[in-house]
Amino acid sequence: MHLAFLRDYHEALVIALARTRPTIERGTVAEITSLTPQAVSKVLTRLLDDGVIATAGVRRAALGKPAAVYRLVPESRWAIGAHVTRRALRLVLTDLAGTVHASATTALPADFTPDDLLGRLDSGVTAMIREHRLDDDGPRPLIGVGIGMVGPLDQATGTVRDAHRLRHWHDIPLAELAGQRLGRPVLVDKDVTAAVTAEAWRRDAGFRDAALIMVESGVGAGLWLNGAAHRGTHTNAGEFGHTVIQLDGPACACGRRGCLEAVHDRAADPAAAAAILGVGVVNLLQTLDLGHIVLAGADLLRHGEIYRQVVEDAVRTQVPRADWLTAEVTLTGLGTDVIAAGAAIQVLNLRYGLPDPVGLRLP
Numbered sequence: 001m002h003l004a005f006l007r008d009y010h011e012a013l014v015i016a017l018a019r020t021r022p023t024i025e026r027g028t029v030a031e032i033t034s035l036t037p038q039a040v041s042k043v044l045t046r047l048l049d050d051g052v053i054a055t056a057g058v059r060r061a062a063l064g065k066p067a068a069v070y071r072l073v074p075e076s077r078w079a080i081g082a083h084v085t086r087r088a089l090r091l092v093l094t095d096l097a098g099t100v101h102a103s104a105t106t107a108l109p110a111d112f113t114p115d116d117l118l119g120r121l122d123s124g125v126t127a128m129i130r131e132h133r134l135d136d137d138g139p140r141p142l143i144g145v146g147i148g149m150v151g152p153l154d155q156a157t158g159t160v161r162d163a164h165r166l167r168h169w170h171d172i173p174l175a176e177l178a179g180q181r182l183g184r185p186v187l188v189d190k191d192v193t194a195a196v197t198a199e200a201w202r203r204d205a206g207f208r209d210a211a212l213i214m215v216e217s218g219v220g221a222g223l224w225l226n227g228a229a230h231r232g233t234h235t236n237a238g239e240f241g242h243t244v245i246q247l248d249g250p251a252c253a254c255g256r257r258g259c260l261e262a263v264h265d266r267a268a269d270p271a272a273a274a275a276i277l278g279v280g281v282v283n284l285l286q287t288l289d290l291g292h293i294v295l296a297g298a299d300l301l302r303h304g305e306i307y308r309q310v311v312e313d314a315v316r317t318q319v320p321r322a323d324w325l326t327a328e329v330t331l332t333g334l335g336t337d338v339i340a341a342g343a344a345i346q347v348l349n350l351r352y353g354l355p356d357p358v359g360l361r362l363p
């Protein structure tokens with residue numbers, strides 16, 4: 001058991017390097033990971049056999065023997081991710097590198113039921129499998145299906161507790177129901193946590209403490225702390241929109257007053273809304289000392305550059321000692337696919353990523 005874990009861990013280390021660099025070779029992998037060259041050779045051989053990496057020629061050095069060069073084979077593994085909003089179901093197909101190859105969006109009826117969603121999920125996933133000739137054990141293996149869902153939800157059991165403003169979603173075991181319907185394991189997580197995982201999968205190890213701020217029918221934050229998704233005690237971390245920023249502020253859907261989301265949604269224009277979001281982001285930086293803020297969500301991306309500039313200004317002018325406590329503010333590179341892509345990448349991450357100390361689990 002211990003040895004099996006160790007082998008997978010070494011494979012995950014090598015895959016993580018191959019994912020974020022054009023090519024890898026034995027010597028540099030050994031140097032970066034502190035594995036012995038012999039251990040690296042074994043891992044490379046196994047990954048070659050599994051088709052996860054391929055040879056990409058040799059590098060001739062001025063001194064010593066030529067070194068074999070390898071690259072990741074992104075098309076060797078596939079995953080499907082679903083993004084459930086209050087209005088629509090978006091499905092994407094990603095490869096092992098996290099690149100989106102296909103997407104499809106289906107409208108959901110107003111105040112949809114679990115059955116409404118499961119029917120559309122089933123037909124959408126089935127169509128994607130057929131169209132892209134995915135299989136379980138053949139040349140184009142589908143590793144699994146992930147769902148990014150509005151919360152609050154319990155990731156560990158895949159149970160949606162009370163999706164905000166969806167009446168029929170009270171204590172619904174979505175992972176179990178979807179797994180039965182699709183006949184394969186399904187991973188469910190909060191939309192924001194899926195999204196921040198997508199960002200992290202595509203960045204290098206420098207992306208260690210970060211938040212993905214989502215504005216899309218609500219405000220939330222996916223947290224990436226110490227190099228892993230942070231879910232919290234009840235796996236419901238990220239209700240950033242329901243932190244109070246104005247004690248006598250407007251009533252919020254959650255029952256409190258003056259939540260960031262309620263104040264933000266009532267702003268006069270995108271710049272004013274972005275300034276309110278900026279206050280929240282500075283609060284988050286003061287609490288967590290993050291290095292990266294990624295802005296995402298369909299509502300935010302409609303005015304993406306305004307939000308990016310205003311939030312960056314807030315970070316530069318409102319964080320005390322901002323000259324030292326710097327944080328990079330960017331827009332997501334995955335656009336409106338980020339949640340669905342993240343849900344797919346979480347499935348790949350569970351199988352091929354580094355072990356997650358928070359313990360992402362298939363129910």
Ligand SMILES: [Zn+2]
Nearest residue numbers: 242252254259
């Ligand atoms: Zn609230």
